[in-house]
Amino acid sequence: MPQTSDSSQLEQSPAPRGIEEVQSEGALHRSSAEEISNDVRSSHSVCAVVVTYNPGPDLISNLTLLSRQVEHIVIVDNGSSCEISNVQDAQEQFPCTIVRNETNLGVAAALNKGCRIAVSEHYAWIVTFDQDSKVTEGFIQGLLSDADRIDNLGMISPRYVDQRSMRDLPLPKASPGKLLTTLTSGSMFRTLTYINSGPFNEDLFIDCVDIEYCLRLRSMGLCIAESQSAVLLHSLGKISFHRILGRSLPTTNHSPSRRYYIARNRLYVFIRYPRERSWICQNGLATMLDMMMILLFEKEKLAKLRFMLKGVIDCLLGRMGQQVPL
Numbered sequence: 662m663p664q665t666s667d668s669s670q671l672e673q674s675p676a677p678r679g680i681e682e683v684q685s686e687g688a689l690h691r692s693s694a695e696e697i698s699n700d701v702r703s704s705h706s707v708c709a710v711v712v713t714y715n716p717g718p719d720l721i722s723n724l725t726l727l728s729r730q731v732e733h734i735v736i737v738d739n740g741s742s743c744e745i746s747n748v749q750d751a752q753e754q755f756p757c758t759i760v761r762n763e764t765n766l767g768v769a770a771a772l773n774k775g776c777r778i779a780v781s782e783h784y785a786w787i788v789t790f791d792q793d794s795k796v797t798e799g800f801i802q803g804l805l806s807d808a809d810r811i812d813n814l815g816m817i818s819p820r821y822v823d824q825r826s827m828r829d830l831p832l833p834k835a836s837p838g839k840l841l842t843t844l845t846s847g848s849m850f851r852t853l854t855y856i857n858s859g860p861f862n863e864d865l866f867i868d869c870v871d872i873e874y875c876l877r878l879r880s881m882g883l884c885i886a887e888s889q890s891a892v893l894l895h896s897l898g899k900i901s902f903h904r905i906l907g908r909s910l911p912t913t914n915h916s917p918s919r920r921y922y923i924a925r926n927r928l929y930v931f932i933r934y935p936r937e938r939s940w941i942c943q944n945g946l947a948t949m950l951d952m953m954m955i956l957l958f959e960k961e962k963l964a965k966l967r968f969m970l971k972g973v974i975d976c977l978l979g980r981m982g983q984q985v986p987l
Contacts, residue, residue: 700783705805707731707849708784710775712768713748713792714739720747721754723795728755730801732784735775740765767866767983772845776855784852791846793896795824803890804849815858815883816850816875818843819891823900830895832887833943840885841940842875847893854883864981868919869926876934903958912954917961917968921985924948925972929981 709731713720716738728734734757738748751757760774772789779787788801800819808817818840821830833841848871858881862873875885899914915923927948931941955965968985975984 702732702783702785704785706784707786707788707801707805708779708782709734709788709790710772710779711736711790711792712739712771712775713737713741714765715741715743716747716792718747719795720792721750723792724751724757725754727790727796728757730796730799731788733757733779733782735760735778737771737775738762739767739771765983765987767863767870768845769861769863769865769867769870772870773860773863776860780852780856786849787852787855788847788849789845791895793824794846795894796847797892797894800847800891800893801849804888807886807888807890808849811884811886813883814851815854815878815881815885816843816848817886817888819847819888819893821847821893821895824894824896825900826902830897833940835879835885835939838887838889840875840887841879841937841943842872843885843887844895845871845874846895847891850878854878857881858883865926865929866922866981866983867987868922869930872940873926873930873933876930876937876940879937880934901958903954905957910950910954912958913951914959915965916987917964918985918987920955920965921968921972921975923951923972924969925976925981925984928973928976932976 707730709727711724711727711734713736724734724736734751734755736748736751736757737760740762741748748759752759758778760778762771762774775789776787786805788804804817804819808814811817818832821832821844822828823830832843835841858874858877861870865873878885897911897913900911901914902909902911904910927944931944934940952966952969955962959965971985975981
């Protein structure tokens with residue numbers, strides 16, 4: 662397996678950029694797409710981009726499993742406030758690049774930093790991960806094998822299993838084998854797709870970053886496919902299940918500040934992609950269900966509803982980026 666040399670860097674970052682600048686950057690890169698495609702390491706070379714923020718003790722074991730399946734890992738630490746010696750230790754165990762942001766620039770900005778390194782190093786594929794996700798045996802090969810059989814591929818998603826409950830995590834379907842959207846963690850796309858579609862939208866900061874990117878790819882005529890061969894053990898945070906009328910329904914127990922970003926960014930995506938009626942209907946119902954579950958089962962009910970309302974107002978007023986501290 663080809664390996665790049667280890668390196669570490671500390672970058673000063675500009676303010677997050679919105680979708681217009683994102684699209685402009687994508688257009689600037691398109692002229693070099695053919696040049697890059699001719700210079701890729703190999704058609705199946707894969708660079709993993711892992712975003713960390715105050716990572717837990719399982720990080721190194723998760724990265725070690727991943728390092729056995731990819732050529733290189735880029736770790737982007739998003740301004741962790743705790744000791745991150747476990748991130749720094751990664752360089753001693755497998756080929757990786759570590760980028761340390763002095764502050765939390767948001768998920769989109771962190772992903773873009775990692776993806777730009779993958780582009781500059783001429784990897785054919787980029788796969789992105791959260792710090793808590795754990796790959797299973799043959800994960801990357803499963804994604805690659807399934808991707809080779811799909812026309813007009815924008816992104817390929819694994820099947821997700823919640824690490825705590827070991828339940829399958831359902832994703833919104835567009836058609837058999839095709840998804841409306843998927844999660845960032847474990848999803849893989851060609852480097853040329855990233856160049857042509859533009860970077861992740863940094864205006865969103867956190868939440869719905871993956872959804873916006875999927876709908877952007879779909880608007881370009883590309884599909885979001887679901888692999889049947891790759892399974893990712895994923896964590897959705899402090900998820901819990903409650904029975905209502907014989908059905909087991911989840912609550913995510915997000916903080917009020919996260920509720921702000923979810924509400925604001927969902928509305929942003931509703932407005933930006935009005936033709937995605939199926940996704941809008943599904944997420945409109947999900948928003949109402951979220952409110953019901955908050956009122957019935959979660960703590961800080963009023964604070965969460967107040968922050969959700971603030972998120973809606975800020976979206977309508979165009980207040981994007983980081984507006985509420987996490």
